[in-house]
Amino acid sequence: MTTSKQMTLKLKVWRQKNAKDQGRFVDYTVEGVNQAASFLEMLDVLNEQLIRKGEEPVAFDHDCREGICGSCAMMINGCAHGDMPRTTACQLHLRHFNDGDTIVIEPWRARAFPIIKDLVVDRSAFDRIISAGGYVSTNVGNAPEANSIPVPQQDAEAAMDAAACIGCGACVAQCKNASAMLFVSAKVSQMAHLPQGQPERARRARNMVAQMDKEKFGACSNTGACEAACPKGIKLTNIALLNRELARAQVKS
């Protein structure tokens, strides 16, 4: 952080007043932005410039800015959260860009994620999928003694890996079909691996898949773009598991 190089970036940003507006790309130039800044900090600089000029700032979702909340969501040069693997837009830094670069910034594009304003999309379809079965409906009370429910180490690891999903929607955004399979599979997988998830296992898989289809996400073409785009490294093995879970639910019913 000793060298603080200044950069000038040319941006093509999707601007859309509201859900009904047609929307269009608007060109901006951000000058003198620090190379050590994050991508969202660069947008903050742009917005300050816009506010000073009396223009409407670019609306984008953000919260923790440390890569764990899943709020930030934008396509940066055709890649969800930018082209760095396992990185959220807030953790993407300008040192990965060159002075004078043109960067195209677009919202997630999916029928199930309607645009609210500029780069902000409505991701409540994910919430409805979770409501359809992504939970354990027992009153757990206090934490039980750790050895009373033994969980094999591999299962615990697999469940934790799936539970790393932050629900940002990058998988949907990157998928050529706007499919939500990686998200849904992570949510089904994290509980299918644990004893607490067993009583509702079949129902969970069936209901969450039904809700996913109802929300009009596309189907899975097994291309793996979702895994590549996932900032949390959720694996395609979860999708294979979801495909298995649904078959299992069908046979058990």
Next chain:
Amino acid sequence: MAMASWKAYLGSSIGKKKLVGLTGLALSLFTLTHMAGNLLMFVSADAYNLYSHTLVSNPAIYLAEAGLVAFFLIHVILTVQLTMDNRAARPAGYQHAAHGVKKTSFAAKTAILSGSLLLAFVVLHLQTFKFGTVYTTTVDGVEMRDIYTLVVEKFREPGYVAWYLLSLVLLGMHLSHGFKASFQSLGLFASNHPTLAKLGWAFAIIVAGGFITQPLAVYFFGLGG
């Protein structure tokens, strides 16, 4: 109740993909056996004709053919339906194409296109050979169709050879995505499982490469006199 639940299962996006994967795998195995049979061209004209005659004179051929047609139709109808649904799931596309690791493979993106051209190929292929000119020959005192002569005749036409080669390259591309993808749809392995990904490529190259050897041998190396 049971009926309705199966309908919901197979009608879901996952259920449809399972049928696509299952029929795709069955058709993939068919292409492998078909390719292996074709290699008899390199043994002799009689061996090739006898193999063909043995296949078509077995009454079970009608069952096998009906099965193939059914698999083909299910595969085509469902993939067309899924493609339409998938396109509707993203009404407005992106201005900037993906690049680097987040990019989707060309074979996966164009599977519906390669598949459509393969459908045209299969129809024309049946017309050219199965329902094409009938020459006859006698092998071990049995009169049978001389399909070998017809194949050699066709593989001497440059236009036909070019179309055949193009179709086989498309088949290879289609298989390079479809073979490994089927395993993920069926819930067996992730499609990017390192061994499966290699096996998918090997399968595609062996099948397409195997088919391609005969037109090349006939056209460039004078196979079949």
